[in-house]
Amino acid sequence: MKELKIFGIVAAFTLLLYWGVEPFAHSKMHKHVEGHDFVYNGTADIEEAEAKGKQEVAEAKKKFWADVEKISKLKGDVAAGEAAFATCLGCHTGQPINMGGVIPPKLDHAGALYDKKYLIALIKDPAMASNVDHKYKDTSTHPMGSIKMMMGGDQQIADVVAYIKAKKAAEVTPKEAYEEACGRCHAMRYMKWTQLGETPKFKYEKDALAYKIKVLDEQDAVKKYMGKLPPDLSIIIRARSEHFLETFVENPQSQLPGTSMPRVGLTKEGYEKVKAYLEESGDPSKPKREALGPWVLLFFFIFTILAYLWKKSVWKGHH
Template identity: 90%
Template sequence: MKELKIFGIVAAFTLLLYWGVEPYAHSQMHKHVEGHDFVYTGAADVEEAEAAKKTEVAEAKKAFWASVGKIAKMKGNVANGEAAFATCLGCHNGAGVNMGGVIPPNLDHAGAIYDKNYLIALIKDPAMASNVDHKYKDTSTHPMGSIKMMMTDDQQIADVVAYLQAKKAGEVTPKQAFEEACGRCHAMRYAKWTQIGETPKFKYEKDALAYKIKVLDEQDAVKKYMGKLPPDLSIIIRARSEHFLETFVENPQSQLPGTSMPRVGLTKKGYEEVKAYLEEVGDPSKPKREALGPWVILFFFIFTILAYLWKKEKWRGHH
């Protein structure tokens, strides 16, 4: 019984230190941010502006997202949307050419990984949708700003989004979700991914050096556009908590006010696909580790019983 009492005291102090000190320290070092479950209504943007006492900005955001909600209720025509989408192919053609500081994203799975409201907002005003309007005195100067001049008709926007959701959706792998949503700015050295795509194998060193120069040039362009080079995400899944990643991806401004990182507008499912790829690259042993866990617990359980029986046998008659 004495050993059990000692064990109980040690366990109590351990729990007190872990659940009392660690969470408190974490709460002081990292502010808590409420997530919105990847639902884009503009409420978070308005709250941020009001908290910063930017009344005019808050009113502008409120009006903007109200117009987005209005378009979201409209019935889109897929055929008309396909015709209008031809306007987008000048940039979103998969050519990998840097335009305005960053390579335009591939939209092959846009309807599957991006939220409908976000897509509407992105066409209507890319800077406002991405929540980086603080970077632009005139949001039309955003790299994608010209689209708001080209598609001013609400019905046309509804048609294009209907087309994206009908024809640019389908099944998407975790790797595809990451590449389309994050891969233009963030490298993944453990996956041999750069800002211009997956690093191929080279037969000659001069070809590898030529490719590296292209990567460095692209990184310089991204750095100029963003203010600094976005971090490599190879082990971000282990460096940050799940809550931080979820709220940061949903709305970067919530965790880093004033950051240049745009909101990408992922749906909950789209985020889960991206997270799955981050885990696959940054923590590949996780599935094996989780599968081994129950066996380790079972081992300690059996070992504890055997140790107790052994102790009872050896101390029999000595009390």
């Protein structure tokens, strides 16, 4: 019985260290903020402005998100939205062409990845929607700011979003989700992904060097727009806690006040797709490790019983 008691003490201390110390360390490294389960209604933005004592900004955000709520209740016309969506294709071509410091994202799966109210807000005022209005005295100077003047009112916004949600909502893979939501700014060297897309294979070194120069030029443009080059996300899934990643993606300002990183407006399902790709990149052995875990525990359980029975048999008659 003494050995079982020792085993119990060791197991208890091991669990205490794993479940107590590691989460505690993360809680000290990354502040805890309340998430909103990827619901975009302006609550977080208004609370942030009020907490900073910026009442005028808070009132502007209240009005903005109230307008978004009103538009979300309009019945959108998909056919009319398709015609108006042509306006978006002038920039959102899917080609790596830098405009205003960033490459406009592809919208192939926008209806599946992004929240409806966020899309409405993004068309109505991109800077306000992405919560980076603190960077602009006039939000129309945002790289996408001109869209506010190109849309013909609330009904047309509702029509465009109805079209996006109906016709741009095909099933999206984790890789596609990452590329469309994050890949314009964040490289992933382990997946050979740059701000210009997946790195091609080159036959000649000079072609590889020429491509590298293009990537460096693009990184300079992104750096100028963002203030610094956004980090490589190859192992971010292992470097940050799940709570940090979820709340940061939902609202970057919650974890890094003043950051230039925009809110991207992912739905919960869209975030899970992106997270799956981050896990594939930064922790590719996780599925195998998780599958092996129960067998290892089973081995130790059986080994403990056999060791105890062996000890009992060997010491039988010696007490």
